[in-house]
């Protein structure tokens with residue numbers, strides 16, 4: 001990938017796509033192609049075919065997806081399956097038809113079986129039943145990995161897949177109904193502090209363990225792997241450490257400076273008990289995350305609720 005190469009970042013307005021664009025720009029890549037979803041509906045086969053034929057990108061980062069937290073995944077099962085399958089089928093197939101030199105498909109740690117041993121090694125894919133609350137999303141992402149591998153096998157395409165752990169960062173979703181836990185808790189504690197609320201409600205038991213990676217670290221790993229990984233299968237991208245939801249809540253409470261109480265809502269699902277990536281393959285290739293969770297939370301909190309609110 002050269003600085004002048006034409007690179008299509010699908011999903012550039014999302015947290016992941018926007019971080020990849022920032023990373024490319026900071027390295028001097030200036031021929032980046034983007035389309036908003038209003039300009040190009042990636043679920044539309046003909047529209048995607050026309051776009052690729054007109055633009056002929058050389059490299060593709062496929063970071064466009066329908067994403068959401070545990071309740072959204074559970075509620076909009078049909079959309080999570082249909083939208084994601086359509087987006088990735090269209091983009092991957094057109095990348096092949098139009099001779100894209102390399103494509104990176106981004107998945108998620110929820111592709112692993114619910115009760116897989118921890119930490120999650122790449123080879124545990126398809127060794128057991130999935131977590132029901134995000135099965136449609138996971139099925140779509142697994143299909144994407146297999147599609148990249150099949151196009152490599154049958155057509156010789158250099159299409160690779162990466163599986164990020166839970167992410168947070170700029171341009172995250174802070175809607176309390178559809179967001180993931182980390183942005184939801186930042187918002188809940190911030191608003192409770194502002195209104196002097198006596199308590200903040202956190203979902204589930206607090207026992208589940210999750211790993212959190214800053215989107216800028218993820219983008220740096222994607223940039224690295226786009227240059228150094230050319231094989232079938234996929235690479236986990238994570239930090240290699242996890243934290244309980246209870247301790248995450250306490251950490252966010254501290255960063256925000258909220259002094260009230262935490263109440264647990266056990267009517268909400270816990271989801272999978274633990275999701276920790278084994279990152280030895282990624283480390284072996286020469287990459288490691290840099291941002292500590294506390295520093296990352298401070299940075300996104302400051303950006304979202306202090307800087308943006310003043311501006």
Ligand code: GDP
Pocket residue numbers: 068069070071110134166178179180181182184185201202203204208210245268269270271272
């Ligand atoms: P998951 O990693 O796919 O399970 O997705 P989430 O990030 O949505 O949820 C992770 C864990 O955090 C689950 O056990 C949730 O029940 C718990 N959680 C606690 N409070 C919240 C909240 O306000 N929003 C969300 N999305 N999850 C929460």
